[in-house]
Amino acid sequence: MGKTLFDKVWDAHVVSEIEGGPSILYIDRHLVHEVTSPQAFAGLEARGIEVFRPERTVATPDHNVPTINQHLPIKDLLSKTQVETLARNTEKHGIRHFGLNHPYQGVVHVVGPELGLTLPGMTIVCGDSHTATHGAFGSVAFGIGTSEVEMVLASQCILQPKPKRMKINIDGKLGKGVTAKDIILYIISKISASGGTGYFIEYTGSAIRSLSMEGRMTICNMSIEMGARGGLIAPDEVTFEYVKGREFAPKGNDWDKLMDFWKTLHTDSNASFDWELNYNAGDIEPMITYGTNPGMGLGITESIPTLDSVEPSTKATFEKALNYMGFEEGSPMIGKKVDYVFVGSCTNGRIEDLRAFANFVKGRKKADNIVAWIVPGSKQVEKQAVEEGLDKILNEAGFELRQPGCSACLAMNDDKIPEGNYSVATSNRNFEGRQGPGARTLLASPLTAAAAAITGKITDPRTFL
Amino acid sequence: MPNKKFETLRSTCVPLPVENVDTDQIIPARFLKATTKEGFGDNLFRDWRYDKQNQPIGAFVLNNPTYKGEILVAGKNFGSGSSREHAAWAIVGYGFKVVVSSFFADIFKNNALNNGLLPVQVSAGFLEKIFAAVKNNANTQLEVNLLDQKITLLATGESESFEINSYKKTCLLNGYDDIDYLLSNREKIEAYEASRKFAL
Numbered sequence: 001m002g003k004t005l006f007d008k009v010w011d012a013h014v015v016s017e018i019e020g021g022p023s024i025l026y027i028d029r030h031l032v033h034e035v036t037s038p039q040a041f042a043g044l045e046a047r048g049i050e051v052f053r054p055e056r057t058v059a060t061p062d063h064n065v066p067t068i069n070q071h072l073p074i075k076d077l078l079s080k081t082q083v084e085t086l087a088r089n090t091e092k093h094g095i096r097h098f099g100l101n102h103p104y105q106g107v108v109h110v111v112g113p114e115l116g117l118t119l120p121g122m123t124i125v126c127g128d129s130h131t132a133t134h135g136a137f138g139s140v141a142f143g144i145g146t147s148e149v150e151m152v153l154a155s156q157c158i159l160q161p162k163p164k165r166m167k168i169n170i171d172g173k174l175g176k177g178v179t180a181k182d183i184i185l186y187i188i189s190k191i192s193a194s195g196g197t198g199y200f201i202e203y204t205g206s207a208i209r210s211l212s213m214e215g216r217m218t219i220c221n222m223s224i225e226m227g228a229r230g231g232l233i234a235p236d237e238v239t240f241e242y243v244k245g246r247e248f249a250p251k252g253n254d255w256d257k258l259m260d261f262w263k264t265l266h267t268d269s270n271a272s273f274d275w276e277l278n279y280n281a282g283d284i285e286p287m288i289t290y291g292t293n294p295g296m297g298l299g300i301t302e303s304i305p306t307l308d309s310v311e312p313s314t315k316a317t318f319e320k321a322l323n324y325m326g327f328e329e330g331s332p333m334i335g336k337k338v339d340y341v342f343v344g345s346c347t348n349g350r351i352e353d354l355r356a357f358a359n360f361v362k363g364r365k366k367a368d369n370i371v372a373w374i375v376p377g378s379k380q381v382e383k384q385a386v387e388e389g390l391d392k393i394l395n396e397a398g399f400e401l402r403q404p405g406c407s408a409c410l411a412m413n414d415d416k417i418p419e420g421n422y423s424v425a426t427s428n429r430n431f432e433g434r435q436g437p438g439a440r441t442l443l444a445s446p447l448t449a450a451a452a453a454i455t456g457k458i459t460d461p462r463t464f465l
Numbered sequence: 466m467p468n469k470k471f472e473t474l475r476s477t478c479v480p481l482p483v484e485n486v487d488t489d490q491i492i493p494a495r496f497l498k499a500t501t502k503e504g505f506g507d508n509l510f511r512d513w514r515y516d517k518q519n520q521p522i523g524a525f526v527l528n529n530p531t532y533k534g535e536i537l538v539a540g541k542n543f544g545s546g547s548s549r550e551h552a553a554w555a556i557v558g559y560g561f562k563v564v565v566s567s568f569f570a571d572i573f574k575n576n577a578l579n580n581g582l583l584p585v586q587v588s589a590g591f592l593e594k595i596f597a598a599v600k601n602n603a604n605t606q607l608e609v610n611l612l613d614q615k616i617t618l619l620a621t622g623e624s625e626s627f628e629i630n631s632y633k634k635t636c637l638l639n640g641y642d643d644i645d646y647l648l649s650n651r652e653k654i655e656a657y658e659a660s661r662k663f664a665l
């Protein structure tokens with residue numbers, strides 16, 4: 001019996017198995033940020049132990065950081081304390097740290113890949129559910145809690161039961177104006193926000209293969225939004241081309257040796273999955289969400305379902321969501337008013353996303369009723385955007401490029417959408433209050449965000465292309 | 466640090482018949498700025514519990530003195546979304562020892578177990594029965610027996626068994642902690658490191 005890609009990577013990292021319990025799984029790369037780590041470091045200190053393999057851990061502050069005037073001290077004292085605590089803890093334990101003014105700082109899931117810290121075949125964890133992003137390189141990457149962060153610091157391992165395997169295949173050609181973000185929102189709308197629980201997903205098919213690494217990261221990033229432990233994509237030439245030459249990527253002889261290994265990282269033809277789904281890329285249109293979980297999404301030309309048409313067991317949830325969003329059942333999405341546009345996050349805050357947004361707004365003007373926050377995913381992304389002149393294009397159209405961080409994705413810093421306002425966001429969660437207390441979030445691609453930013457309302461981006 | 470041992474629990478419960486309760490609701494992001502594990506219970510379900518003037522919202526169940534107890538009973542897909550362990554700390558900090566639902570998100574389940582909070586997954590039918598019984602009589606008691614992996618609605622004697630992997634069960638029953646276990650395996654881990662053909 002053949003093995004799936006997931007099995008190959010997972011099995012190669014099992015140190016030992018516990019009878020009737022989880023496996024001890026070795027972790028190659030541990031990413032750390034300021035919010036989910038202080039209690040873990042405190043735990044180590046309470047036990048009087050050192051970090052076991054500090055060279056395998058990399059840290060950067062992202063959740064709390066301001067996205068303007070980063071050179072000034074952080075105003076929010078609690079945020080400042082967390083950011084400083086990370087600097088202190090990493091220094092004390094000899095962990096590489098890209099602090100607030102370091103040229104490599106950024107959202108941890110943007111930083112790992114762009115520096116070559118994320119490699120095919122690795123196990124990667126972080127105290128953050130969107131660690132799934134790194135699966136785009138053919139690694140087994142997933143989010144963990146703070147107790148588990150402490151475990152990895154203490155032993156470079158965690159205890160994990162092996163998830164089930166699922167394959168999602170998307171064949172065919174994407175239509176004009178349809179992006180990786182639309183593929184993943186489409187899948188989640190089909191299987192719901194909990195449909196993937198207990199599974200690790202492999203994404204396959206010609207539509208996936210045709211995506212850039214940025215697009216593949218967008219897909220894997222949102223695996224968690226259907227409840228899955230993570231998602232991954234087999235590495236290919238696109239992957240190797242992306243990784244090669246990056247700062248921390250292996251070089252020379254090491255690279256050649258690893259290439260031999262990486263070429264084995266694919267699902268064998270006789271391997272089997274616990275669950276397989278097939279979709280056709282041609283069926284997907286630009287997507288947008290209307291409710292308060294990422295599974296409540298639809299094609300942009302569609303209308304919100306009517307109460308009668310939803311399953312009886314989800315009626316209460318559906319009504320609660322529409323009530324929060326201030327939407328009528330059965331009403332069309334197109335034309336709804338928008339107040340804010342947020343472009344950024346570990347889902348869509350990479351250079352390709354900024355390019356797509358900038359190209360769209362080029363020669364056009366921001367609508368007067370829109371406040372837009374364009375937030376690069378990292379210092380490197382910001383630098384490249386400036387080098388490519390994207391900041392100028394944005395300025396001419398009435399937008400400005402901010403500084404990197406998680407920003408309005410979770411609104412832990414000052415970037416909060418005011419209560420009751422509608423925000424078209426390229427991030428990954430539309431939960432109640434996610435972008436600030438009372439904020440109403442509609443998830444979409446950078447193109448759909450750009451169309452809203454120009455017209456001031458929900459607009460099908462294809463009408464401009 | 467080691468957790469308290471989990472013994473059989475008998476308690477009234479707090480019903481929250483809402484599906485997809487995500488960790489952003491359990492503890493909103495703006496309360497994640499602490500560097501210790503204490504005090505999160507005060508902000509459990511903050512935006513459902515208090516209005517903008519910080520006044521308790523009477524309609525929310527935690528503000529309703531009719532319902533109390535150490536067991537939280539919630540709708541399907543509890544704990545989805547962010548991996549923040551602060552959600553488990555908030556629930557434990559508030560005083561709950563068990564959460565009952567017909568479905569839990571993966572990361573939440575791990576986080577709960579790592580903090581001595583027992584997630585009990587029951588069938589959709591049994592969950593409905595609990596909600597109905599509590600609605601009928603707020604003094605309805607549940608018994609959660611970890612050793613036998615059984616949850617019982619004491620009023621009617623109806624019960625259901627629940628799953629938990631045997632390693633985690635042993636940990637909870639004895640108050641063991643995963644980190645102690647991993648530390649005791651350091652030699653094995655070093656041997657694994659030495660044996661790898663492709664070290665990434």
Ligand code: SF4
Nearest residue numbers: 130345346406409410
């Ligand atoms: S950008 Fe959003 S989803 Fe990504 S790590 Fe930051 S807060 Fe989490």
